[in-house]
Amino acid sequence: MTFLGRRLLQLVPTLFFVSVLIFSLQQLLPGDPALVMAGEERDPAVIAEIRQQYHLDQPLPVQYVYWVKGVLSGDLGESLRIKVPVRTLVVQKLPVTLQLAGMAILIAFFIGIPAGVISAVKKGTGWDTAANLVALWGISTPNFWLGMLLIFLFSIELNWLPASGYVPLLEDWRASLASTILPAFVLGNAIAAVLMRHTRSAMLEVLESDYIRTARAKGLSEPAVVLRHALRNALTPVITLGALELGTLLSGAVLTEQIFSVPGFGKLIVDAVFNRDYAVVQGVVLVTASTYMVLNLIADLAYMLVNPRLRDGR
Structure with a gap:
């Protein structure tokens, strides 16, 4: 403790x-x-x-x-423009962006971490080249272009998903997931590319460690060496990056929210700044900063899970 x-x-x-x-x-x-x-x-x-x-x-x-x-006391003031308590606006808008950001991070983890592990283990092979090309594409692709492309493909051509709008999760979870999967993928795509590069770099460093060579010399299977020993120690920088990226999504998803007409937290911040709504700006920035701190604390707790030495304060 x-x-x-x-x-x-x-x-x-x-x-x-x-x-x-x-x-x-x-x-x-x-x-x-x-x-x-x-x-x-x-x-x-x-x-x-x-x-x-x-x-x-x-x-x-x-x-x-x-x-x-x-x-x-929980009083963040009142909006000068619409005469609504800032706390009410935060309660309305923050869950929308939290859901969107949470889905984006999950997508990024499911794509980025496995791709980074495969790229490191298969270094110098076609798998490594393919993973790096995918990462380069994810980093280089503008969110607004990818968003419009996905809308054209899945909403207009295939008619599988709604092009815009938002349905609250508690109202209809299926419709809610359908309305947020496209913007979540747009946001998660770029983060997955960054996670892939960091995971690959960390894995390459860990795989060259003495204890990994010792584990292989003891006859452990390659999956056990990679997943149980190497990946666990390589996750620390990835956890840090994931927490920071999640915090960034809370205030930086403005463009994606605009494209998909998602009434989230980012749009609230921009509208408050443009309308000089001082109380909303103060309240929203304070909530965003506090959320960053909470996410970093969660990352610290995750460190304790992947690195038992920290539980003793070392």
Whole structure:
């Protein structure tokens, strides 16, 4: 528990620094929140009342304290544009992108890791060349082009899957999977290519280790050497990459969500920035940063599973 305890303690100062950074950067955005909330009339009395209500007439440290108190109580503020609590918007949009990102990561793992293992074990053969060509194609293919190509093929020509839209998972899980499989594949395709390259590199390094040669000298079968010994030790950098890529998908799937008309978290962030919706920007960025930290903590827990030495704090 020493290893996990250290990671949990590190979250506290990190969260504090992130909250200060988010609040500080918010002040750099152009425009005056009070003028935005006052509307077109901009009555001086109304503006003064808004400043007092939202503590905008207070010094920045005082405003930060009020904001943190609200965050700790679950109040992320209210959207200036549509007058809806930010917490409500997050609850509505985040599960959509979480489902999309989760499916994309699963697709990436199922493609990237086996391809990387095969490429490393079959180094210098046709299998290695084919895996590297697939990885190069995945990295080089633009998401918007692949998305439109998949829509044309599976939605228009074959009529197997819907071209756009989203169905909540709890409403109809079959329709939900059908509406998200194409955008999830588009996102997972590029990540699979990156995972393949990292898995191949890590496997090649591990396969040259002394303990692998010892395992082979003891007469262990090649599948046992590759899967039980080599792959387990090569997974550590892959786990790190997977956690970071999942966090990136939460805020970086904007283009794919636009192509497939998926009302996700990325679109919410972009709309908030363009509309100068300050409370939404703060709340969404804070949730995104916190999710990154949670994913890194999960990655640390996964390290403990694949590397038992970390359980003793070593």
